[in-house]
Amino acid sequence: MTPTDSVPVDPANTAQRSAWDGDEGAFWAAHADHFERALTAYHPRLFETAAITTRDRVLDVGCGTGRTTRDAARIASAGSALGVDLSSAMLDVARRRATAEGLTNVTFEQVDAQVHGFAPASCDVAIGATSAMFFGDRVAALVNIGRALRPGGRVVLLTWQPPHCNEWIRELTTALAAGRELPTPPPGAPGPFTLADPDVLRAVLTEAGYHRVEVEGMSAPMWFGHATEDAFGLVAGLLGWMLEGLDPPGRARALDDLRATIAAHETPDGVLYGSGAWITSATWASVSPLS
Numbered sequence: 273m274t275p276t277d278s279v280p281v282d283p284a285n286t287a288q289r290s291a292w293d294g295d296e297g298a299f300w301a302a303h304a305d306h307f308e309r310a311l312t313a314y315h316p317r318l319f320e321t322a323a324i325t326t327r328d329r330v331l332d333v334g335c336g337t338g339r340t341t342r343d344a345a346r347i348a349s350a351g352s353a354l355g356v357d358l359s360s361a362m363l364d365v366a367r368r369r370a371t372a373e374g375l376t377n378v379t380f381e382q383v384d385a386q387v388h389g390f391a392p393a394s395c396d397v398a399i400g401a402t403s404a405m406f407f408g409d410r411v412a413a414l415v416n417i418g419r420a421l422r423p424g425g426r427v428v429l430l431t432w433q434p435p436h437c438n439e440w441i442r443e444l445t446t447a448l449a450a451g452r453e454l455p456t457p458p459p460g461a462p463g464p465f466t467l468a469d470p471d472v473l474r475a476v477l478t479e480a481g482y483h484r485v486e487v488e489g490m491s492a493p494m495w496f497g498h499a500t501e502d503a504f505g506l507v508a509g510l511l512g513w514m515l516e517g518l519d520p521p522g523r524a525r526a527l528d529d530l531r532a533t534i535a536a537h538e539t540p541d542g543v544l545y546g547s548g549a550w551i552t553s554a555t556w557a558s559v560s561p562l563s
C-alpha cells in the first residue's frame with residue numbers, strides 16, 4: 273500500500289505517516305478483529321478513568337479501527353465521539369463498523385493529532401489507547417490535544433510499561449531474534465515503549481500544561497488469537513520484519529521458536545501473554561505554558 277502525503281503532518285511524524293498510512297496500517301485494518309480484541313482487558317479501567325458522561329464530546333487520538341471511539345460514542349449517547357488517526361485504511365474499517373453498529377454520533381478524521389487545527393475547547397475528554405507513544409513530539413501533540421479540550425477537560429492515555437513488565441514483547445522478540453542481539457531504538461524515538469517511564473509521562477504532561485497528573489499501573493492478559501496457528505499468523509505478519517538478515521536455517525529456527533512460545537501460551541480463552549500498561553489521566557489547564 274502506498275502511503276498518502278495528502279494528510280499534513282509535522283515533519284517529526286513523517287515516518288509514522290508512512291508506516292500507519294502504509295503497510296502497517298493496512299495490516300492492522302486487515303486484522304481489525306484481532307487488534308480490537310487484544311487489549312479488551314484494559315478497556316473497563318480505561319473507561320472508568322475517562323468517566324465519560326452521556327453529554328460528553330469525546331476525542332479519541334490514534335483511534336485506529338475505532339473500537340474505543342465506538343464504545344465512547346455509546347456512553348456519550350447525547351454527546352459525540354471523534355476518532356482521529358493517520359491511517360486511511362484503519363479509518364475505513366472504523367467508519368464501516370460504526371455504521372454497521374448504527375452509531376450516529378461518531379465521526380472519524382484522518383489527521384496528525386499533533387498539528388491538526390481542532391476546534392478550540394470543543395471536547396470534554398480525550399482518550400488515547402497505545403497511541404501517544406508514536407507522536408514525534410509528545411509535548412507539542414499533547415498541547416494541541418489540550419487546545420481541543422475545554423478548560424478542566426481531561427486526557428486519559430493507555431501506554432505500555434517497560435518491556436520487562438510485558439511478557440508478550442519479551443517472548444515474541446526473543447523467538448524472532450533467533451539468538452541475535454537486536455539493536456535498541458534511540459531513546460525518545462517514537463515507538464511502543466517511549467512512554468514506559470511514569471516519570472516521563474508526568475514530565476511530558478506537566479510540560480504540555482496539564483495538572484493533576486495521575487499514573488496508575490495495571491497488568492492484564494493480552495489476547496493474540498483464538499489458537500496457536502491463528503496467533504502465529506498475526507505475530508509473524510506484525511513482527512515478520514525482525515526476520516530480516518537471517519539465513520534460511522535462522523528463519524526456520526526463529527519461526528519454530530515463535531510457534532513454540534505461542535503454543536505454550538494457548539489457553540481455553542485463546543493465546544494470552546502477560547502485559548503491563550499505565551493508565552494516565554491529567555486535567556487541561558486553560559492556558560498552556562507553551563501557548
Ligand SMILES: C[S@@+](CC[C@H](N)C(=O)[O-])C[C@H]1O[C@@H](n2cnc3c(N)ncnc32)[C@H](O)[C@@H]1O
Nearest residue numbers: 292334335336357358359384385401402403406
Ligand atoms: C498501536 S495503534 C493503536 C490503535 C488503537 N488506539 C487501538 O487501541 O487499537 C497506534 C495508532 O496511533 C496512530 N497515530 C500515531 N501517531 C499519530 C498521530 N500523530 N496522529 C494521529 N494518529 C496517530 C496510528 O495511526 C495508529 O493507528
